[in-house]
Amino acid sequence: MPELPEVEVTRLSFAGRIAGARIQAVHLGKPLRWPLNCAPQSLVGRQVRGVRRRGKYLLLDLDPGLLLIHLGMSGSLTFAPQLPAPGVHDHFELRTTQGVLCLHDPRRFGAVVYAPDEQDATARKLLGKLGMEPLGAGFDAALFHAGLARRRAPIKQVLLAGDVVVGVGNIYASEALFLAGIRPTTQACKLSRPRAARLHQAIREVLARAVEQGGSTLRDFSNAHGEAGHFQAQAMVYGRQGQACKVCGTPIRAIRQGQRSTYFCSHCQKP
DNA sequence: AAAAGCCCCTGGATGC
DNA sequence: TGCATCCAGGGGCTTT
Numbered sequence: 375m376p377e378l379p380e381v382e383v384t385r386l387s388f389a390g391r392i393a394g395a396r397i398q399a400v401h402l403g404k405p406l407r408w409p410l411n412c413a414p415q416s417l418v419g420r421q422v423r424g425v426r427r428r429g430k431y432l433l434l435d436l437d438p439g440l441l442l443i444h445l446g447m448s449g450s451l452t453f454a455p456q457l458p459a460p461g462v463h464d465h466f467e468l469r470t471t472q473g474v475l476c477l478h479d480p481r482r483f484g485a486v487v488y489a490p491d492e493q494d495a496t497a498r499k500l501l502g503k504l505g506m507e508p509l510g511a512g513f514d515a516a517l518f519h520a521g522l523a524r525r526r527a528p529i530k531q532v533l534l535a536g537d538v539v540v541g542v543g544n545i546y547a548s549e550a551l552f553l554a555g556i557r558p559t560t561q562a563c564k565l566s567r568p569r570a571a572r573l574h575q576a577i578r579e580v581l582a583r584a585v586e587q588g589g590s591t592l593r594d595f596s597n598a599h600g601e602a603g604h605f606q607a608q609a610m611v612y613g614r615q616g617q618a619c620k621v622c623g624t625p626i627r628a629i630r631q632g633q634r635s636t637y638f639c640s641h642c643q644k645p
Numbered sequence: 646a647a648a649a650g651c652c653c654c655t656g657g658a659t660g661c
Numbered sequence: 662t663g664c665a666t667c668c669a670g671g672g673g674c675t676t677t
Binding site: 647648649650651652653655656657658659660661 | 663664665666667668669671672673674675676677
């Protein structure tokens with residue numbers, strides 16, 4: 375489910391409210407992708423200093439240590455003053471002096487992992503190979519082009535891989551490529567510098583706009599207040615197979631790339 | 646080093 | 662109504 379915009383919208387919706395809280399109890403439901411690699415009891419009494427994001431990971435800074443939270447395909451977080459009614463898919467619950475953080479994740483591809491610090495081996499294994507932050511100052515068009523230049527795979531799959539640029543998932547990859555006028559099947563290394571620069575800009579635009587819109591709610595995404603996002607309404611290609619392109623009227627096509635659906639306009643997007 | 650497949654898991658939509 | 666099949670916003674791991 376959640377790509378960078380959804381993760382960032384989630385972060386923005388509870389970071390300020392949880393900062394400074396002290397952990398009172400930790401409750402676990404069914405196992406997630408990885409087991410929590412520390413004794414839940416050992417977190418009790420620690421303060422939550424803030425919430426950062428790296429790619430699609432949320433970093434809950436504790437004093438000391440940090441929790442890495444990933445929402446997987448179907449995860450969502452809520453942060454509420456009162457204990458929520460127990461749900462069968464609530465698999466991680468952090469009770470604090472300022473509210474209850476709850477991870478709801480039907481498919482359980484999500485995870486919560488503890489690390490003493492970011493240099494820790496566990497943290498580095500998960501965060502170490504991540505690419506540039508698309509909304510950060512370090513996301514440079516020339517570096518982006520250089521990163522693409524050594525990849526022969528289709529550009530869509532290079533975007534999804536996350537080692538050149540992070541946070542672009544299945545929805546926003548299709549959307550950004552549409553905005554940049556680039557066919558998803560084009561080999562990444564074949565993109566000229568100007569076209570790579572155009573894609574660089576398109577990624578920033580699409581992701582920033584999606585954050586403003588509160589993310590995409592296709593099935594069940596909601597922020598930590600429980601509110602849905604609205605970006606999906608303005609998708610140009612994603613999920614629009616057979617419908618007319620909003621720019622030229624050509625029917626939108628759907629193909630499979632690496633077991634994932636890709637949508638594009640064969641007229642607006644050139645190989 | 647890079648690319649391609651394979652899984653993990655549940656639920657909703659669709660088709661017979 | 663019941664059952665089988667396919668699909669879904671991710672990504673680490675193993676194999677080529």
